[in-house]
Amino acid sequence: MMTPALTNLSIQPSHAAGSAREKFDDEQYALWRSLIESRIGMVLPDIQRGLFELRVGDRMRICDLSSASYYQYVQTSAVEWQRLVEDLVVHETAFFRHLPSFELLEQRLPLFKGVVHIWSVGCATGEETWSLAMLAEAHVTQGYSVMASDISDAALATAQVGRYSWRKSERIPLLYRQFCVALPESTQASVAHLFALTRQDWQVSDVLREHVFFHRLNLMDSGQVPFRRLQVIFCQNVLIYFRQFDRRDILDALVQRLEIGGLLVLGPGEMADWDHPAMMRIKHAGTLAYERIK
Incomplete structure (x- = not known):
């Protein structure tokens, strides 16, 4: 079930020189955090907000979708959802780490x-x-x-x-x-x-x-x-x-x-x-x- 507020979502591009980052406002970011947590349990810490915006922005551009359209698309496409998850999860590890x-x-x-x-x-x-x-x-x-x-x-x-x-x-x-x-x-x-x-x-x-x-x-x-x-x-x-x-x-x-x-x-x-x-x-x-x- 879609949240009504999603129809008003829009992501404004950052104007920082050389940056490809897209910025969410607090309401948009809260919606994304809720979606990620409900689906896979992962909590997005605020310190990683910028990185999250980069990853989602990349997927939006690849799919050529607006923020509202991409939010809806990622919930209905199992393939795109998995691709986004791949970009979000951390793979840092080592042999005999601890x-x-x-x-x-x-x-x-x-x-x-x-x-x-x-x-x-x-x-x-x-x-x-x-x-x-x-x-x-x-x-x-x-x-x-x-x-x-x-x-x-x-x-x-x-x-x-x-x-x-x-x-x-x-x-x-x-x-x-x-x-x-x-x-x-x-x-x-x-x-x-x-x-x-x-x-x-x-x-x-x-x-x-x-x-x-x-x-x-x-x-x-x-x-x-x-x-x-x-x-x-x-x-x-x-x-x-x-x-x-x-x-x-x-x-x-x-x-x-x-x-x-x-x-x-x-x-x-x-x-x-x-x-x-x-x-x-x-x-x-x-x-x-x-x-x-x-």
């Missing part, structure tokens, strides 16, 4: 019995997902799978390819570089020397690929989450984009997908005051992690 959390998993993964199922929530371009796969390959003895999800098709496509620049390797501990394979143009370089000397692109090993699966998923659609009976849920730098009450709903839904004894690993500071009757805080320096106890 090392203490991965050190916790190094200790706990060998303790699980049977096949270990891991969910990488908000996997972006895959660095976190492949880091988890490297850990599992090295420390799980009875099989594992890593399910990765994100709302961005473009990010998922990059993650699935699993090809990265040499700079991306700098945070990968030496133990796990055995899972980084030089690309054909670098075949004369050994894996040990690849990152320090050749500065060539590389890709993740096929040994990991057979265990990793990618899915497009909106966390706000908790009923659509296909994963159950998981041993590890890794959810870092995702909750910060949601309002407090949405964060709690998301965490409650994640708990339901954990096995008893399973681990929920969050980003430090994301939800330090959260508690749940089925979860116990794990004491491990520098981490925010919980174990399901019932």
Whole structure:
């Protein structure tokens, strides 16, 4: 259902020299914020208002639509909505980004019995997902799978390819570089020397690929989450984009997908005051992690 005020929307171009930015007034921006939050749960901070205006303005020009027409179009076109989302979501990530959390998993993964199922929530371009796969390959003895999800098709496509620049390797501990394979143009370089000397692109090993699966998923659609009976849920730098009450709903839904004894690993500071009757805080320096106890 369209809001009547939309018929009066208009975006005035900025007159700053060399700028392609379109400016919304406060009413227009509030309407856009409400739409984005209702659809994907993401809260647009005021500090990013200028960037948001740039992204939407770009899509308006590509579609050759006025502000009111584009607002209506993006709500009726699933394809255009996804393209806008691709432009808005943040894909910044790194291999082994928060090392203490991965050190916790190094200790706990060998303790699980049977096949270990891991969910990488908000996997972006895959660095976190492949880091988890490297850990599992090295420390799980009875099989594992890593399910990765994100709302961005473009990010998922990059993650699935699993090809990265040499700079991306700098945070990968030496133990796990055995899972980084030089690309054909670098075949004369050994894996040990690849990152320090050749500065060539590389890709993740096929040994990991057979265990990793990618899915497009909106966390706000908790009923659509296909994963159950998981041993590890890794959810870092995702909750910060949601309002407090949405964060709690998301965490409650994640708990339901954990096995008893399973681990929920969050980003430090994301939800330090959260508690749940089925979860116990794990004491491990520098981490925010919980174990399901019932």
